[in-house]
Amino acid sequence: MTDLLRAEGLSAFYGASQILFDVDLALQEKRTLALLGRNGAGKSTTMKALAGVVPARHGRIFFGGRDITRAPPHTRAQLGLAYVPEDRQVFPEHTVEDNLLIAAKSGPDGRRDWTLPRIWDTFPLLTKLRSRQAGRLSGGEQQLLVIARALMGNPLVLLLDEPSEGLAPIVVATIGKVLRELGASGATILLAEQNMHFCLRIAEEAVVIDKGKVVHRQDTAGLAGNDDIRRRYLAM
Numbered sequence: 001m002t003d004l005l006r007a008e009g010l011s012a013f014y015g016a017s018q019i020l021f022d023v024d025l026a027l028q029e030k031r032t033l034a035l036l037g038r039n040g041a042g043k044s045t046t047m048k049a050l051a052g053v054v055p056a057r058h059g060r061i062f063f064g065g066r067d068i069t070r071a072p073p074h075t076r077a078q079l080g081l082a083y084v085p086e087d088r089q090v091f092p093e094h095t096v097e098d099n100l101l102i103a104a105k106s107g108p109d110g111r112r113d114w115t116l117p118r119i120w121d122t123f124p125l126l127t128k129l130r131s132r133q134a135g136r137l138s139g140g141e142q143q144l145l146v147i148a149r150a151l152m153g154n155p156l157v158l159l160l161d162e163p164s165e166g167l168a169p170i171v172v173a174t175i176g177k178v179l180r181e182l183g184a185s186g187a188t189i190l191l192a193e194q195n196m197h198f199c200l201r202i203a204e205e206a207v208v209i210d211k212g213k214v215v216h217r218q219d220t221a222g223l224a225g226n227d228d229i230r231r232r233y234l235a236m
């Protein structure tokens with residue numbers, strides 16, 4: 001299978017502080033990879049480096065075989081890399097439907113698989129809320145909206161930063177169901193999470209990061225039974 005997105009020897013800094021050390025990641029087409037780690041392990045920084053929001057000081061990032069290490073965030077987005085940050089930024093004054101329509105465009109390959117009707121089918125909860133102002137949605141509803149909005153751009157890869165963070169278990173279950181369906185329909189997803197249980201039925205494989213370094217890689221089914229790694233790096 002082809003690596004759609006690959007990071008090789010990635011390092012990143014905030015000022016003088018080094019946050020990522022020699023991170024290697026490979027995301028294959030039509031697969032979901034979990035990037036797991038505790039609070040402060042470096043998951044968000046990795047996602048930001050892949051999206052171009054934080055520069056890579058060393059190393060290389062390849063997307064569809066093309067070197068995007070120095071490409072700005074908007075170029076990466078145009079190439080089909082959709083980044084959904086953890087802060088769930090919706091356009092608060094606009095309706096759910098307008099938030100989605102603002103983002104509607106063909107994918108870099110000309111595909112228009114994701115349209116409003118398909119979004120309503122995949123996210124029934126959003127259908128009910130289509131006329132509501134996005135700023136009035138709950139955190140979970142906003143999370144669904146930002147995922148749906150990313151899909152409206154028909155991306156090749158979704159980078160999702162901690163979609164389950166701070167949400168009630170029932171909402172987390174709804175988001176999990178949507179992500180499983182997306183994976184089954186052939187989406188390519190990198191999912192940064194602290195919550196390993198959330199990832200188990202969504203991602204096939206996991207990369208564990210700790211103190212900015214990749215410390216372990218395993219299929220998620222195996223990781224669930226790997227008490228040593230879970231205790232050492234995932235605080236569970």
Ligand SMILES: Nc1ncnc2c1ncn2[C@@H]1O[C@H](COP(=O)(O)OP(=O)(O)OP(=O)(O)O)[C@@H](O)[C@H]1O
Pocket residue numbers: 014017019037038039040041042043044045046194
């Ligand atoms: N803007 C910043 N300036 C300086 N240091 C930062 C900044 N953002 C994050 N850090 C530090 O970088 C390290 C990695 O943070 P990062 O947000 O990537 O971790 P994370 O695994 O995503 O954790 P969380 O679950 O808290 O989001 C932490 O030590 C954090 O304090």
